[in-house]
Amino acid sequence: MKTLFVSYRVTDLDRSLGFYTALGYTELGRVQADEAGHLVILKFPDEPAASLELVHRPGDGPVDVGSGFDHLAIHVDGLATTLEKLTEAGLKPGSLQYPAGPDGPKTSWLTDPDGYRIELVEWPSGHPDGITAADFT
Structure with missing residues (x-):
């Protein structure tokens, strides 16, 4: 991660x-x-x-x-496996989501004890490990 x-x-x-x-x-x-x-x-x-x-x-x-903090995004290599591990550890991640459709990133949300949201992201194969200028063209 x-x-x-x-x-x-x-x-x-x-x-x-x-x-x-x-x-x-x-x-x-x-x-x-x-x-x-x-x-x-x-x-x-x-x-x-x-x-x-x-x-x-x-x-x-x-x-x-x-309350100025919005969220923290964390890259994961295998989101489904990560969600299983987090659940086994007693955490409560949200369901797997495809906000940009089936070919886009996979995401899930997790909230820490203070209420800060954390976004877990698995990029599609071949996509850089973050947002780049190509995502805006």
Whole structure:
């Protein structure tokens, strides 16, 4: 397993983009979604794929530091096997999902004791181990 990217909800997208680009991140792409808000995908120039997602939901008001974290995504090689192991260990992962259809990634969700959501992802064969610019073309 390895971490894919971290996702943070932000109050002011322009201010946050200014900060993260000053830190060295570059914008990989954007997703405009109604209920999910506006997403901006970032990576460092030497990274092959995204490592940070900024989530902006203007209707939700200012971010509360205690609830500003959206989710953590973790890459797994075999999601079905991973879900079995997690269940055997006493955890309660969600069911296997295909959010982009049968040829897309397989996902499942898990919630930690504090309520933070974790997305488990198995990429299709041949797909890089993360989101890349090709996913936006």
